[in-house]
Amino acid sequence: MKNIISKIILFSIVYLGFYSISHSQVLPVEDFEKKYSESTGAQLIDVRTSGEYGGGHLPKAQNIDYRSADFQEKINTLDKSKPVFVYCLSGGRSAAAAEAFKKNGFTQVYDLQGGYLKWTTKLKPIEGSKAVSNNKAITDAELDALLAQHSVVILDFFAPWCGxxxxxMPAVEKLTEEYKGKVLIIKVDADANRAIMTKYHIDEIPTFLIFKDGTQKMRAIGYQEESALKKLFTQYL
Structure with a gap:
């Protein structure tokens, strides 16, 4: 009996060891950021295309396209003794890339859950994105006046780099036109309106705040299908 128990324990240890070696660790945004900042010699790899990378990326990230023919060759130039932090747009390519890193001898591999989209919707720092010249800040006085003048107001917190x-946008624009005169939609650019973001405790985009007669009634966070957006536009009419 003791031999059987010993064999089971040994098998479990071997299995868990194998599992930890052959699988990467997927971390949500906050944990990924914290782990990266605490890691010595961390290598941050963006496995999207060069075009995606050029539109904006995590600070100090190196671009190695997962689907490029020389992906294997390029990752083997990295230091296998140091941790690798990998991300893509939403998590699909980075998961596959993380496994490729593990198979090539990298033992510390961390995959960003939700990818660049989740990182940016959490308003984390990025670099390389093109500045938008027509950003306009909304003052408290302007916003208060609009809330007082219109019965139903929706604040649409967005950013041009937010996937x-x-x-x-097409659905929002369509519904804005459809309910013109009944619902006022105010697009609030996250880059130009940090004060408003702070005032309403916005820490993720897209976010919609719905006001009825000057009072906030609802908060909707994240991507919304057109049917869900229409409900937001109409439920307080």
Whole structure:
């Protein structure tokens, strides 16, 4: 009996060891950021295309396209004794890339859960994105006046570099026109309106705040299908 128990324990240890070696660790944004900042010699790898990378990326990230023909060759130039932090747009390519790192002898591999989209919607720092020249800050006085003048107001917190925000724009514009005169939609650019973001405790975009007669009634966070957006536009009419 003791031999059987010993064999089971040994098997469990071997199995868990193998599992930890052959799998990367997926970390949510806050944990990924913290782990990266605490790691000595950390290597931050963006496995998106060069075009995606050029539109904005995590600070100090190195671009190695997962789908490029020389991906294996390039990752083997990195230091296998140091931790690797990998991300893509939303997590699909980075998961595959993380496994490739593990198979090539990298023992400390961390994958960003939700990728660049989640990182940016959490308003984490980025570099390389193109500045938008027509950003306009909204003052408290201007916003208070608009809330007083209109019965139903929706604040749409967005950014031009936020994937989910851009994806929703056609639907938002369509519904804005459809409910013109009934619902006022105010687009609040996150880059130009940090004071408003702080005032309303916005720490993730896209976020919609719905006001009825000057009072906040609802908060909706994240990507919304057109049907869900229409509900936001109409439920307080």
């Amino acid at each position: 989910p925000c851009v994806k929703m």
